[in-house]
Amino acid sequence: MSTLPKDYLTPEQYLEIERKAEVKSEYFRGEMFAMSGASLAHNVIVANVLGELHQQLRSKPCRVLPSDMRVFIQATGLYTYPDAVVVCGEPKLQDKHFDTLLNPAVILEVLSPSTEAYDRGRKFEHYSSIESLTDYLLVATDRIHADLYTRQPDGSWLRRFVNTADGAIELASIGCRLVLGDLYERVDPGSLS
Secondary structure, eight states: OOOOOOOOOOHHHHHHHHTTOSSOEEEETTEEEEOOOOOHHHHHHHHHHHHHHHHHHTTSSEEEEETTSEEEETTTTEEEOOSEEEEESSOOBSSTTOOEESOOSEEEEEOOTTTHHHHHTHHHHHHTTOTTOOEEEEEOSSSSOEEEEEEOTTSOEEEEEEOSTTOEEEEGGGTEEEEHHHHTTTOOGGGOO
């Protein structure tokens, strides 16, 4: 009985394929992983976060970018598409295609049942190696709840959570305040437990 060897892609091969693809895929250690679609609640929350951050960052040296902005984590080799990123100052991009960000300051992931464990675990391990990253925000889709991880001066991460509609997440590094009720605006209450 023989097994076929697995073909691994170089990062350059991945980027060539990805730039022509109709669907997004992450890349890690030679393999591409197709990303699935998201629920209505997921998309509404992402849109609300983008709107809130855009308004609050208008007069600041930071900007929010949607999930089409690919992020490359140099220390681990992961290429991924966070639900939203905030970049401050001049964006550092990987190459002349200007489509792969290297220096996010804030990363947001909206949790789905199929990705929650990864977003909280391994993906956070990858993200935490990004030197420019100050905050990692996770927002639930099944209940009103958000976790904010903030990098401390010693390199450790402090977790704070909010789980009420009138509660707020303070993103001190970029001078923004997100009220959870605003993030869940127009999310069907029946989808929240």
